[in-house]
Each structure stands twice: as structure tokens, then as C-alpha cells.
């Protein structure tokens with residue numbers, strides 16, 4: 001491939017003939033056959049993609065059956081863009097085709113071969129679980145870099161290779177060709193390690209097939225993504241599929257989580273356990289103190305017994321640090337140096353990120369978008385105030401209809417005031433999403449519930465309602481950059497919009513002539529706590 005590659009994550013492929021790819025496919029798919037004119041087997045392949053819009057000359061185009069369409073229907077466009085062959089479950093006349101029954105199951109391995117099996121030349125850390133993947137991955141990255149490693153990183157927030165600027169991620173785990181290209185680029189840039197967030201979608205859709213993990217980490221499991229998996233058992237099975245000896249050399253599992261205990265009992269990989277609870281484990285976090293200035297706890301594990309002081313907020317970050325430390329120990333890294341790097345990590349974007357313009361209450365943006373995340377987030381916020389907990393939330397369209405009411409219900413049980421607003425409804429009717437969340441919230445009968453469709457107005461409403469000493473959180477979107485609905489897609493960063501609302505409605509003003517608040521809710525009641533002391537330090541509430 002040329003150095004003018006359009007792909008932002010660039011070159012790195014080796015050249016293979018179709019015959020060699022056919023041979024490699026048969027190890028996984030004995031039924032594999034090549035359909036095409038005589039001599040097709042000698043065609044040289046230099047790269048692979050599954051998107052006709054991404055084809056570069058010399059590529060193998062994987063035409064996959066999808067939910068909406070069949071990729072093979074785009075083979076003509078792929079050929080016009082320079083694809084030299086098709087991988088699919090059906091043959092086409094315009095390209096020699098490597099025909100297999102389940103092309104996704106072969107794609108990752110072929111991509112790995114085409115990019116030189118990069119995971120075998122790196123220490124690859126994979127992180128899976130419902131919550132904590134991004135935080136743990138960023139802690140691992142900070143730790144590895146502090147210990148002198150050169151790393152690649154791919155997850156929900158960003159993709160990066162050593163010495164190159166970051167790119168925003170498209171999704172948590174990219175499709176297999178992009179995963180292999182990232183690993184190849186990391187290796188090419190002299191990288192030693194890579195950290196990958198591994199979503200359950202990725203496991204169900206074979207996106208990390210062909211990747212050999214030095215260490216795989218399981219954080220926790222709670223209901224999410226059941227639209228894809230069907231039920232919790234299938235969701236667990238997707239996660240557990242990472243922890244097999246053919247995929248990972250070492251499993252690092254949270255035995256403080258019920259599904260983690262099951263996984264620890266079931267995996268056949270060499271195992272390291274961790275917990276922030278009372279269970280016996282190889283690594284543990286104890287005496288967790290979390291407040292608005294940071295999180296400290298006692299970390300104990302192989303050869304380590306020391307206090308950790310994090311800048312990151314929330315007791316759940318202790319779980320993520322102990323996970324990262326256990327993984328680094330399993331991977332042979334210098335844990336002491338890595339911990340110093342983790343302690344310096346100032347924030348993970350959109351994860352309990354504080355927004356402060358001098359207002360007399362605490363305000364945060366967080367990415368809790370399932371009940372598991374809410375169960376860790378909201379008790380912590382409650383611990384920060386003797387005033388009220390105000391939550392702004394919504395539900396994303398085209399995802400998990402069943403979790404919408406549950407999100408409202410859980411938030412209403414732990415909050416005092418809930419403002420339900422729009423997130424990205426995508427093709428769905430935003431009013432139906434709001435109704436589902438608000439109905440769930442009202443069912444619990446606990447918090448005061450308001451519905452404000454416009455997201456900016458919802459922020460203003462929440463800020464206007466906040467009294468000194470309260471805690472306000474905008475939960476569910478974290479650092480997402482866009483809001484998408486049938487009316488289009490607009491840039492929307494919760495952190496910027498919340499700051500604007502705070503500046504408009506709650507920032508201290510130099511003049512005594514502070515304009516009256518545009519209060520839509522009743523803010524006349526006196527604060528329920530001592531304003532001078534809004535943020536007590538508490539024990540881990542989780």
C-alpha cells in the first residue's frame with residue numbers, strides 16, 4: 001500500500017496471494033473455496049476492508065451479510081475503487097471471490113495475516129465488561145507509559161499509536177481490519193504494547209478475532225445491550241468468550257462481581273483475581289475514601305501494599321485501578337512505576353468530569369448510561385452533599401428499549417430532582433424515549449420529575465433549580481460530541497453546554513445586581529444543609 005493511504009490509520013499490510021488466503025481460511029472454514037477465472041489464486045492482496053467506501057487499490061473487500069443490506073451488493077463499487085477480490089458467503093461476477101459460510105468469522109484472522117499478525121509482536125491488553133472499560137484502558141495506558149512502554153490505544157474515546165496524535169474513536173471496538181491496522185501501526189512505530197477496549201458487540205461480531213491478548217480484563221456485568229444479545233446469559237457468554245486459552249494468555253477477573261466470580265470459576269486461562277470488596281482475591285482495594293478532590297485507597301497485591309491517591313473521582317475508579325494494576329502485574333510491567341502514572345491521570349473525558357465556573361454547587365458530566373453505572377455513580381454523588389442530587393438524563397434511540405424505564409427508575413430512587421431530556425434519538429421518536437424514561441422515574445414515586453425536550457433548556461432548568469450545596473449531574477452521554485435525530489446531527493458536548501448554562505444562570509457575579517434566576521422550578525425553599533460544608537469526605541458508599 002502506498003504512503004498516501006486514505007486510511008487515517010495508514011499502511012502496514014504485507015502482500016499475500018488469494019491462494020495463500022484461501023489456504024489460511026481453510027483452517028477455520030474447511031468449506032472455503034475460490035470462485036473466479038483461472039489464475040485468480042495468484043492475485044496479490046495488499047489490504048482488507050469491509051466497507052466499499054473505504055476500499056483502496058489492492059484490497060480484499062469483505063462483503064458481509066448485515067442487518068440492513070448485504071455487503072456483496074456493493075462489490076461493484078468496491079471493484080471500481082480497486083478491490084482485487086471479495087470475501088463473502090456469495091460469489092459475484094465482477095471479482096474473484098473467496099466463498100465461506102460465515103465471512104465475519106474468517107475476516108479477523110485474514111486481516112491479522114495480511115497485517116503481519118501484529119498482536120503476536122506486542123503485549124495486547126484487552127478490557128471488557130459493562131462498565132469501566134474506558135477508564136481502565138486509560139489507566140492502563142497511563143501506567144504503561146509511566147513505566148516506559150510505547151503504546152497503541154483504541155477505545156470509546158480515542159485511537160492512538162505511539163508518537164502520533166489521537167483520533168476520535170468511531171466506536172468502542174473497531175471492525176477487525178481497523179483493529180489489525182492499528183496494531184500493525186503500533187508495531188511499526190516501535191510500540192511495545194496495545195490497550196484495546198473490547199465491547200460485547202466486538203466479541204459477538206468477531207471484531208477481535210485474530211488478536212492474541214497477553215492479558216484480558218473483566219470489569220463487571222450488568223444489564224445492557226440486550227437488544228443485541230437477547231438476554232443476560234448470552235451477554236455474559238459474549239464477554240466470557242474473550243477468556244479462552246486460544247485468545248488470551250492471562251485472565252484478570254473481578255471477583256467482586258457475581259458474573260466475575262462465575263467467569264473466574266469457568267475460565268481455563270491462567271487467572272488473577274481482583275476486588276474492591278471483602279472477597280479473597282489476588283489484588284484488592286480497601287479503605288476506599290472518595291470525595292470531590294479525588295479517591296484514595298489501600299492497594300494490595302503481589303509485592304504491593306501501598307496507599308493510592310487518585311485525581312479521578314468516584315469509588316469505582318478504585319476498582320478500575322486495581323484491575324489495571326493486576327493486569328500490568330500479569331503482563332510483566334513495572335507496577336510501582338505504572339501506579340505513579342495512574343495517580344497523575346487528571347481525568348478520563350466525560351467520566352465524572354467536574355464543570356466549575358464558581359457556582360455554589362457541584363456539577364458533573366458522567367457517562368453512566370446503564371443501571372450498573374448509576375448504582376455506582378448516584379450513591380457517590382449523594383455522599384457529596386447534604387443537599388439535593390439533581391440528575392439530567394435521557395435515553396439513546398435505536399438501543400436497548402428495555403433499559404429506558406429502568407434508567408428512569410434507578411435515577412429517581414437515588415436522586416431528588418430528575419430532568420428527563422433528549423439524547424440522540426436517531427431514527428426514533430424522541431417523545432417516546434422521554435416518556436419511557438419519565439414513566440420509569442415516576443413509577444418509583446420518589447424524585448420530583450420534569451420533562452424538558454430541549455437539551456440546552458434542560459441544563460438551564462437543572463442549573464436554575466440547584467441550590468447552594470446541591471450536586472448536579474448530567475448523566476448518560478459523557479464526552480459524546482454529537483446529538484443525532486431525524487432532524488439531523490448537531491455538535492453537542494455536554495461539558496460545554498453545561499458550562500454555558502452555569503455561566504448564564506449560576507456563576508457568581510461581581511455586581512450586587514445579580515439578575516433574578518430564571519427559575520422554572522420552585523427554588524424558594526431554603527437549603528437543607530449547611531452551605532459552608534457542602535462536600536463531606538465519606539467512606540466508599542458503593
Ligand SMILES: CC(=O)N[C@H]1[C@@H](OP(=O)(O)OP(=O)(O)OC[C@H]2O[C@@H](n3ccc(=O)[nH]c3=O)[C@H](O)[C@@H]2O)O[C@H](CO)[C@@H](O)[C@@H]1O[C@H](C)C(=O)N[C@@H](C)C(=O)N[C@H](CCC(=O)O)C(=O)O
Pocket residue numbers: 050051052053062063064065066067068069070071072074170171172173174175199200201202205228
Ligand atoms: C449491531 C452492529 O454492531 N452492527 C454493525 C454491523 O452492521 P450491519 O451488519 O447491520 O451492517 P449493514 O449496515 O447492514 O451493512 C452490511 C455490510 O455492508 C457494508 N456496506 C454497507 C453500505 C455500503 O455502502 N457499503 C458497504 O460496504 C457494511 O460495511 C457492512 O459490512 O456492521 C457494520 C459494518 O461494520 C457496523 O457499522 C455496524 O455497527 C453499527 C454502526 C453500530 O452502531 N454498532 C454499535 C452498536 C456498536 O458496535 N457498539 C459497540 C458497543 C458500544 C458500547 O459498549 O456502548 C462498539 O463496540 O462500539
Ligand SMILES: Nc1ncnc2c1ncn2[C@@H]1O[C@H](COP(=O)(O)OP(=O)(O)OP(=O)(O)O)[C@@H](O)[C@H]1O
Pocket residue numbers: 129130131132133134135136156172197199219220316317319320350351352366367368369372373374376377478
Ligand atoms: N468499575 C466500574 N464499575 C461500575 N461503574 C463504573 C465503573 N467504572 C466506571 N463506571 C461508570 O460507568 C460509566 C462509563 O465508564 P467507562 O466509560 O469507563 O466504561 P465503559 O465500559 O467504557 O463504557 P462504554 O462501553 O459505554 O464506553 C462511568 O461514567 C461511571 O459512571
